[in-house]
Amino acid sequence: MRQVSLVETRDSPELIAAEACAAVGNDRHRLLDILLTVQNRCRWISPAAIDEVASALGLTPVAVRGVASFYAFLSLEPKGRVIIRLCDDIVDRHAGYSGVLAAFEEELGVRLGQTTADGGISLEQTPCIGLCDQAPAAMVNDIVLTSLTPETARRAARALKSGRPPRDLVSPQFDSLSAHERVRAAVANNIRLAGNVLLGEVPREAGLRRASAMAPAQIIASITASGLRGCGGAGFPTGRKWDMAAREPAARRFVICNADEGEPGTFKDRVLLTERAHLLVEGMTIAARAIAAREGILYLRGEYAYLRDHLDAVLAERRAAGLLGGAIMGVTGFDFDIRLQLGAGAYICGEEGALISSCEGLRGEPRTRPPFPVQRGYLGLPTVVNNVETLCHAARILDRGADWFFAMGTEGSHGSKLFSVSGDCSAPGVYELPYGVTVRELLELAGAPDAAAVQVGGPSGVMIARDSFHRRLSFDDLATGGAVIVFSGARNILEIVDYYLSFFVHESCGYCTPCRVGNVFLREAIRKFRNGHANAQDIEDIRSLSATIIETSRCGLGTTSPNPVLSTLAHFPLVYSAVTKPMGDGLQATFDIQSAIESARGIARRRSFVFDRDFSK
Amino acid sequence: MTDERFTFTIDGAAVSARPGQTIMEAADEAGIYIPRLCDHEGLRHQGSCRVCTVKAAGRSVAACTQPAAPGLEVESEVPHIHALRRNLVEMLFHEGNHLCPICEASGNCELQAMAYRLGMIEPTKFPYLEPTRAVDATHPDIALDTNRCISCGRCIRASEDVDGKGVFGYVGRGIHRRVAVNGIDLAHTDASLDDHAISADVCPVGCIIRKRVGFSVPIGERDFDHQLIGEAVQGKRR
Numbered sequence: 001m002r003q004v005s006l007v008e009t010r011d012s013p014e015l016i017a018a019e020a021c022a023a024v025g026n027d028r029h030r031l032l033d034i035l036l037t038v039q040n041r042c043r044w045i046s047p048a049a050i051d052e053v054a055s056a057l058g059l060t061p062v063a064v065r066g067v068a069s070f071y072a073f074l075s076l077e078p079k080g081r082v083i084i085r086l087c088d089d090i091v092d093r094h095a096g097y098s099g100v101l102a103a104f105e106e107e108l109g110v111r112l113g114q115t116t117a118d119g120g121i122s123l124e125q126t127p128c129i130g131l132c133d134q135a136p137a138a139m140v141n142d143i144v145l146t147s148l149t150p151e152t153a154r155r156a157a158r159a160l161k162s163g164r165p166p167r168d169l170v171s172p173q174f175d176s177l178s179a180h181e182r183v184r185a186a187v188a189n190n191i192r193l194a195g196n197v198l199l200g201e202v203p204r205e206a207g208l209r210r211a212s213a214m215a216p217a218q219i220i221a222s223i224t225a226s227g228l229r230g231c232g233g234a235g236f237p238t239g240r241k242w243d244m245a246a247r248e249p250a251a252r253r254f255v256i257c258n259a260d261e262g263e264p265g266t267f268k269d270r271v272l273l274t275e276r277a278h279l280l281v282e283g284m285t286i287a288a289r290a291i292a293a294r295e296g297i298l299y300l301r302g303e304y305a306y307l308r309d310h311l312d313a314v315l316a317e318r319r320a321a322g323l324l325g326g327a328i329m330g331v332t333g334f335d336f337d338i339r340l341q342l343g344a345g346a347y348i349c350g351e352e353g354a355l356i357s358s359c360e361g362l363r364g365e366p367r368t369r370p371p372f373p374v375q376r377g378y379l380g381l382p383t384v385v386n387n388v389e390t391l392c393h394a395a396r397i398l399d400r401g402a403d404w405f406f407a408m409g410t411e412g413s414h415g416s417k418l419f420s421v422s423g424d425c426s427a428p429g430v431y432e433l434p435y436g437v438t439v440r441e442l443l444e445l446a447g448a449p450d451a452a453a454v455q456v457g458g459p460s461g462v463m464i465a466r467d468s469f470h471r472r473l474s475f476d477d478l479a480t481g482g483a484v485i486v487f488s489g490a491r492n493i494l495e496i497v498d499y500y501l502s503f504f505v506h507e508s509c510g511y512c513t514p515c516r517v518g519n520v521f522l523r524e525a526i527r528k529f530r531n532g533h534a535n536a537q538d539i540e541d542i543r544s545l546s547a548t549i550i551e552t553s554r555c556g557l558g559t560t561s562p563n564p565v566l567s568t569l570a571h572f573p574l575v576y577s578a579v580t581k582p583m584g585d586g587l588q589a590t591f592d593i594q595s596a597i598e599s600a601r602g603i604a605r606r607r608s609f610v611f612d613r614d615f616s617k
Numbered sequence: 618m619t620d621e622r623f624t625f626t627i628d629g630a631a632v633s634a635r636p637g638q639t640i641m642e643a644a645d646e647a648g649i650y651i652p653r654l655c656d657h658e659g660l661r662h663q664g665s666c667r668v669c670t671v672k673a674a675g676r677s678v679a680a681c682t683q684p685a686a687p688g689l690e691v692e693s694e695v696p697h698i699h700a701l702r703r704n705l706v707e708m709l710f711h712e713g714n715h716l717c718p719i720c721e722a723s724g725n726c727e728l729q730a731m732a733y734r735l736g737m738i739e740p741t742k743f744p745y746l747e748p749t750r751a752v753d754a755t756h757p758d759i760a761l762d763t764n765r766c767i768s769c770g771r772c773i774r775a776s777e778d779v780d781g782k783g784v785f786g787y788v789g790r791g792i793h794r795r796v797a798v799n800g801i802d803l804a805h806t807d808a809s810l811d812d813h814a815i816s817a818d819v820c821p822v823g824c825i826i827r828k829r830v831g832f833s834v835p836i837g838e839r840d841f842d843h844q845l846i847g848e849a850v851q852g853k854r855r
Contacts, residue, residue: 061799511794514705551701552704553667
């Protein structure tokens with residue numbers, strides 16, 4: 001470790017970086033933690049800090065910069081003491097985002113993307129932060145504001161400008177609240193329908209108590225028999241995943257909880273993390289016993305940083321109660337503990353390989369498969385990565401038995417599911433229902449009589465029209481990680497598609513060509529439709545481009561990112577044909593002469609009354 | 618070892634492979650060329666350009682990273698896959714600024730050669746992204762024009778794994794992901810003409826330029842002026 005001289009300026013970026021590295025034992029796998037500390041204390045990752053971190057960890061500065069530049073919440077430029085990140089998800093846009101943005105801009109005297117002149121406050125936007133049920137929402141450093149209006153935005157901006165700390169915006173008594181109360185003061189759970197699996201009464205440690213008396217193989221057999229499938233969206237059989245990891249010969253194994261709930265429109269894990277954190281850790285502990293893992297990681301998305309103190313408190317409480325650490329529940333050899341890894345703004349880290357890369361302090365890029373994480377995951381060792389809801393289910397299955405869970409749901413989708421419903425409905429929130437519920441039934445519960453389109457499974461899922469509302473939410477029909485976003489007939493389908501493609505462009509890691517480049521072209525093609533320049537050939541072209549992206553992309557992001565295009569083409573064909581021009585003389589409108597000469601016209605100071613959009617200015 | 622070998626097929630032709638070999642490694646040995654840009658002999662496989670996409674047992678995979686397996690049926694030179702590859706190469710052309718007539722790499726350029734091999738002979742439908750990245754000519758012997766970079770990362774792997782230096786690295790995310798140097802510019806790195814990463818082979822395009830040797834081999838006498846890319850591999854076929 002570097003010796004720090006006493007005459008050195010306190011809080012120099014070098015000192016902060018050196019302290020951050022020392023705090024994690026100069027372990028390069030903890031680079032994301034180090035960079036988050038530097039970001040929070042310095043308000044940016046300066047070249048000096050990068051050099052210091054690189055030398056402390058034995059990395060090249062470009063490798064450190066590579067990681068710092070990957071995550072949206074890390075910045076290579078100075079930011080304000082307070083960073084306001086407005087959620088710009090399509091649901092927030094429909095709920096009044098632009099008015100809220102205008103209020104912040106006016107009150108702070110800056111535009112989106114800028115920092116106030118005194119360096120105090122930065123105003124930014126970010127994709128879905130898991131608060132679609134109380135949109136428009138915003139992050140302010142590590143707290144969140146919900147159900148914003150221009151008036152509340154103005155009040156918040158004025159308070160922050162006057163130097164009051166962000167936590168004051170949540171509650172004047174913030175400091176005297178418990179970690180859990182702080183979360184509850186900021187965010188409503190909006191549990192609209194509690195089932196008997198997760199959101200109803202759940203006895204503490206019942207599953208873990210049973211598991212602690214069972215052999216690992218019995219636990220896996222029970223999970224397999226329950227029919228439990230991954231609740232993050234992909235639906236891989238959980239028992240099989242655990243079994244594969246358990247069979248892999250290795251001295252160390254890991255259980256990772258994927259709490260990187262990033263799919264726009266999904267927020268059910270937020271509620272579980274708030275209200276069922278003990279159940280979640282119970283599930284992780286059971287998984288650890290099943291695969292003989294002694295170490296676990298809870299990967300919490302950066303957008304949920306406000307849940308961190310609460311989760312840390314739960315982990316501490318469990319350690320004190322002998323439910324984490326050595327000899328859990330008094331069983332010799334049942335040792336397991338968990339560290340919390342905070343993310344830093346990257347949707348792709350919900351992909352399990354990318355999540356593992358991120359835990360290892362690397363750029364959050366998916367990994368080449370095979371090998372799969374159950375074979376070679378975290379640090380190259382067998383690793384089970386499960387979604388929050390999946391692990392909660394596992395704990396309940398151990399308590400109530402596989403048959404109880406298996407009997408619920410449908411043939412290929414056993415058990416119940418949490419659905420996050422948002423958008424144009426009167427009761428947005430979380431609904432716990434057995435698999436197999438129809439879209440129509442869910443819409444009735446959520447109060448959405450005007451629903452014209454429903455996005456099932458978020459942008460990577462499908463958008464369906466009224467003629468499909470009889471379809472069932474299950475792996476056999478409409479698979480979903482839980483997001484159900486309702487759009488009324490007043491919404492512009494192409495605007496939604498454009499937004500979702502922009503989201504994927506923003507969130508693509510950029511590793512492979514089709515996802516990095518193809519998604520940009522797909523978005524440009526949709527804008528051509530929106531601008532009225534498209535013809536029939538363009539419909540064929542976006543189909544073919546979508547097919548190339550899906551077939552050649554390396555991970556699930558690229559294999560699903562064209563879904564907004566393909567599902568709206570299938571279910572809302574008139575939306576496209578209505579704005580498609582006939583081809584006439586075969587002229588392809590791929591070249592727009594007016595926009596092509598725009599910059600030249602500016603240089604020549606020649607204006608056209610006919611073509612200049614801003615002629616009057 | 619020999620008794621461990623197994624057989625699979627590429628476009629119906631039997632190919633022999635050792636356990637642990639990728640589809641592409643086995644294909645190369647058998648003299649069957651699978652187009653690729655980010656993969657390069659002697660460097661670890663990355664699987665990012667996706668030009669080597671093949672169908673293996675009905676699933677589209679990257680041949681450079683997918684292990685061969687006994688009895689696996691691989692489709693490569695079929696119209697469908699060919700079109701996918703051409704689409705990917707078109708994407709790379711449109712992502713950067715690839716003006717072959719003024720590029721020093723013309724004739725030696727693997728991107729250009731791949732376009733010819735895949736029959737990219739008509740105007741494409743994609744928009745041009747036209748990046749405007751500053752050329753880095755600070756180093757006495759080497760210049761970098763990353764507007765021509767195709768993000769293959771061959772220089773990164775060569776510098777890290779072969780040279781043991783780490784002169785290059787990826788920064789940024791998504792469409793902003795690009796290759797950067799380990800310093801404020803190339804002159805502030807330990808890059809040298811002797812590096813494998815800087816050698817003529819490693820950069821497939823005209824991004825890494827060795828100064829003072831430009832056009833020493835005239836147009837018309839360059840690697841791909843008289844043969845298609847991949848013919849060296851195909852020449853091994855008995």
